[in-house]
Amino acid sequence: MSLRIVVTVKYVPDATGDRHFAEDLTVDRDDVDGLLSELDEYAVEQALQIAEEADDAEVTVLTVGPEDAKDALRKALSMGADKAVHVEDDDLHGTDALGTSLVLAKALEHVGYDLVISGMASTDGGMGVVPAMLAERLGVPQVTLLSEVKVEDGKVTGRRDGDSASEQLEAALPAVVSVTDQSGEARYPSFKGIMAAKKKPVQSLDLSDLGIEAEEVGLEGAWTTVDEATERPARTAGTVVNDEGEGGKKLAEFLAGQKFI
Amino acid sequence: MAEVLVYVDHVDGAVRKPTLELLTLARRIGEPVAVHLGAGADTAAATLAEYGAVKVLAADAAEFADYLVVPKVDALEAAYNAVSPAAVLLPSSAEGKEIAARLAVRIGSGIITDAVDLEAGDEGPVATQSVFAASYSTKSRVTKGTPVITVKPNSAAPEAAPAAGTVEQLAVSFGEKSTGTKVVSRTPRESTGRPDLTEAAIVVSGGRGVNGAENFAIVEALADSLGAAVGASRAAVDAGWYPHTNQVGQTGKSVSPQLYIAAGISGAIQHRAGMQTSKTIVAINKDAEAPIFDLVDYGVVGDLFEVVPQLTDEIKTRKG
Ligand SMILES: Cc1cc2nc3c(=O)[nH]c(=O)nc-3n(C[C@H](O)[C@H](O)[C@H](O)COP(=O)(O)OP(=O)(O)OC[C@H]3O[C@@H](n4cnc5c(N)ncnc54)[C@H](O)[C@@H]3O)c2cc1C
Numbered sequence: 171m172s173l174r175i176v177v178t179v180k181y182v183p184d185a186t187g188d189r190h191f192a193e194d195l196t197v198d199r200d201d202v203d204g205l206l207s208e209l210d211e212y213a214v215e216q217a218l219q220i221a222e223e224a225d226d227a228e229v230t231v232l233t234v235g236p237e238d239a240k241d242a243l244r245k246a247l248s249m250g251a252d253k254a255v256h257v258e259d260d261d262l263h264g265t266d267a268l269g270t271s272l273v274l275a276k277a278l279e280h281v282g283y284d285l286v287i288s289g290m291a292s293t294d295g296g297m298g299v300v301p302a303m304l305a306e307r308l309g310v311p312q313v314t315l316l317s318e319v320k321v322e323d324g325k326v327t328g329r330r331d332g333d334s335a336s337e338q339l340e341a342a343l344p345a346v347v348s349v350t351d352q353s354g355e356a357r358y359p360s361f362k363g364i365m366a367a368k369k370k371p372v373q374s375l376d377l378s379d380l381g382i383e384a385e386e387v388g389l390e391g392a393w394t395t396v397d398e399a400t401e402r403p404a405r406t407a408g409t410v411v412n413d414e415g416e417g418g419k420k421l422a423e424f425l426a427g428q429k430f431i
Numbered sequence: 432m433a434e435v436l437v438y439v440d441h442v443d444g445a446v447r448k449p450t451l452e453l454l455t456l457a458r459r460i461g462e463p464v465a466v467h468l469g470a471g472a473d474t475a476a477a478t479l480a481e482y483g484a485v486k487v488l489a490a491d492a493a494e495f496a497d498y499l500v501v502p503k504v505d506a507l508e509a510a511y512n513a514v515s516p517a518a519v520l521l522p523s524s525a526e527g528k529e530i531a532a533r534l535a536v537r538i539g540s541g542i543i544t545d546a547v548d549l550e551a552g553d554e555g556p557v558a559t560q561s562v563f564a565a566s567y568s569t570k571s572r573v574t575k576g577t578p579v580i581t582v583k584p585n586s587a588a589p590e591a592a593p594a595a596g597t598v599e600q601l602a603v604s605f606g607e608k609s610t611g612t613k614v615v616s617r618t619p620r621e622s623t624g625r626p627d628l629t630e631a632a633i634v635v636s637g638g639r640g641v642n643g644a645e646n647f648a649i650v651e652a653l654a655d656s657l658g659a660a661v662g663a664s665r666a667a668v669d670a671g672w673y674p675h676t677n678q679v680g681q682t683g684k685s686v687s688p689q690l691y692i693a694a695g696i697s698g699a700i701q702h703r704a705g706m707q708t709s710k711t712i713v714a715i716n717k718d719a720e721a722p723i724f725d726l727v728d729y730g731v732v733g734d735l736f737e738v739v740p741q742l743t744d745e746i747k748t749r750k751g
C-alpha cells in the first residue's frame with residue numbers, strides 16, 4: 171500500500187520586505203509579496219526524500235490560505251510533490267493558530283494521510299504550535315522538531331536536538347512530524363520540475379467541504395485578539411567609530427560608561 | 432483571588448530563572464500555583480515559595496521522561512481541572528510551547544506565545560509581543576477559554592515575594608495517547624560552565640567573520656571576561672564552527688540580554704529577529720555598510736581579530 175505523505179505548507183509575507191498589519195490588525199497579506207515559508211521547504215524536502223526511499227509513496231502539499239497561496243503550492247510541486255490541496259474560503263480571513271489547526275486537521279482527514287510533515291514554525295507568525303495542535307486533534311503521535319528523520323517498517327524515527335539534551339524518538343505511523351532547518355538543505359526546483367508542476371493537480375476545498383462552520387474560524391471565531399499594534403521606533407543608530415588601533419579600548423570605555431565593566 | 436498556574440522548568444528540582452520570571456508576572460494576575468513535574472519537587476518548593484507560589488502541585492512518573500510532551504500535557508490538564516485557574520503560564524521554550532499548544536486544544540482555550548510582558552486587564556491578562564523581527568509591538572488577549580500564555584526568558588526581573596508554597600501531590604492518569612512517541616535515548620549536552628544563552632545578562636556572538644572554529648576562542652575569551660554567554664550566527668553554525676544550540680535568530684534562540692555584542696555578523700533580518708530586543712547592542716564589523724550598524728548603540732568598524740582581543744585585555748585590566 172502506498173505511503174501517503176501530506177506536507178503542510180504556509181504562504182507568508184516575504185520577511186525581507188516591509189511587513190505590516192492591516193487595519194483590522196491581521197497580518198497584511200495584500201501589500202507585500204508572499205512566498206512559501208522558507209522553513210516549510212525543509213518539510214517538503216524531507217517528504218520527497220522519504221518518498222524516494224519508500225517503494226510506493228505519494229506526496230501531497232496542503233495549505234490553508236488566500237488565493238495567492240497557490241504560489242506556495244506551485245513552488246512545492248515544482249520541487250517534486252505530486253499533488254496539492256488548497257483550502258480557501260473568504261470566511262478564513264483572520265483565523266488564528268487554533269482555527270488553522272482545526273481546518274488543517276479536517277482537511278487531513280478529508281484527503282487521508284499516513285504521515286504529516288510540517289515545518290518547525292512559520293516565518294510570519296512563528297508560533298511553532300500548529301504541528302503539536304495537529305497531533306492533538308488527530309490523536310496521532312507527535313514527533314516534532316527533528317533535525318534527522320527516517321521512515322521504515324511503519325515507524326518514524328528521528329533526532330530532536332533540545333536545549334539540554336539530544337533525544338532519539340520513535341513512533342508508529344500515522345504520525346505528525348515537524349522538521350527543523352537543520353534537517354538538510356532544500357532542493358531548488360529544476361526547469362523540468364517547474365514545467366511539470368503546471369500540470370499537477372491542485373484540489374480546492376472550502377469550509378463546507380470540510381464540515382466547518384464559518385463561526386468556528388476567521389477573525390470572529392478566533393480565540394485571541396490583537397488590541398494594539400505599534401510600529402517600534404527604529405533603533406536610533408548610536409556612535410560608530412573607525413578602528414585606528416584603539417577600537418577595542420574605545421569600546422571598553424563605552425561599556426564602562428554603561429556600567430557593564 | 433484567582434489562581435494562576437505556572438509550569439515549572441527545572442533540572443531535578445533546580446528551578447530555572449525563567450520560571451521565577453513567570454511567578455513574578457503571574458502575581459500581577461492572581462495567586463501563582465506552581466506545577467512541578469518529575470523529581471525534585473521538595474527541593475524546588477523552597478525556591479518556588481520564595482518567589483510567590485502559594486501551592487506546588489507535584490507529580491513524578493517515569494512517563495515524563497520516557498515519552499515526548501504528551502504525559503506533561505496530561506499532568507497540566509489534571510492541574511487545570513483541580514484549580515480552575517484564571518490563566519496558565521509556561522516558558523517559551525520549544526517544549527513549553529508544544530505543551531501549551533496541546534493544552535489549549537484540549538481545554539478549548541486561546542493561546543498566546545512568546546509574550547515579552549504581561550499585565551492584568553479588565554478583560555483578562557494582556558500580553559505584549561514583539562513581532563516581525565521586533566519591528567512591531569502588539570498587545571493581545573485571549574478571548575475564549577482560560578488564557579494559555581508562553582513567556583520569553585528575560586521578560587521580567589524576578590522579584591521575591593514569600594508565600595506558603597505547600598507541596599501537594601497531583602494525581603495524573605495518563606491517557607492512551609500519552610505513550611505514542613517514545614524517547615528511545617537521551618544524550619545530555621555537556622555543560623560549558625557559561626551562562627545559559629537565553630537567560631544571560633550579556634551575550635557575545637560570532638559570525639562568518641570569525642572565520643573558523645578555532646577562532647571562536649577569541650569570542651569565548653571576550654565572553655568569559657564579561658561572564659557572558661556565547662552565541663553564533665547561522666552562517667557560523669552552518670559552517671560547523673559552533674553548535675546549533677548556540678545559534679541566535681529566527682531558527683535559533685531568541686535572546687534579550689542587557690548587552691549584546693556581535694562580532695563579524697552582518698545583521699541579516701533572521702539574525703535580528705533573535706536579538707533586536709536586547710537593551711544595548713554593540714557590533715564589531717570591518718564593513719561600515721553592514722546592516723548591524725543600524726541597530727547599534729556603539730559600533731566599531733574594524734577587524735575583529737584586532738578589536739576583540741584588545742577589548743578583552745582592556746576589560747581584564749579594568750576589572751583588575
Ligand atoms: C528561514 C531562514 C532562517 C534563518 N535563521 C537564522 C538564524 O536563526 N540566525 C542567523 O544568524 N541567521 C539565520 N538565517 C541566515 C541569515 O539570513 C544570514 O545568512 C546569516 O545571519 C548571516 O550570518 P553572518 O552575519 O555571520 O554572515 P555574513 O552575512 O556573511 O556576514 C559576515 C560579516 O562579517 C564581517 N567580517 C568578515 N571578516 C571580518 C573581520 N575579520 N572582522 C570584522 N568583521 C568581519 C563581514 O563584513 C560581514 O558583515 C536564516 C535564514 C533563513 C532563510
Ligand SMILES: Nc1ncnc2c1ncn2[C@@H]1O[C@H](COP(=O)(O)O)[C@@H](O)[C@H]1O
Nearest residue numbers: 178179234288289291292297298299300
Ligand atoms: N495556514 C497554513 N497552511 C498550511 N500549513 C500551515 C499553516 N499554518 C501553519 N502551518 C504549518 O505549521 C507549521 C508551524 O506553523 P506555526 O505554528 O504557525 O509556526 C508550519 O511550518 C506549517 O507546516
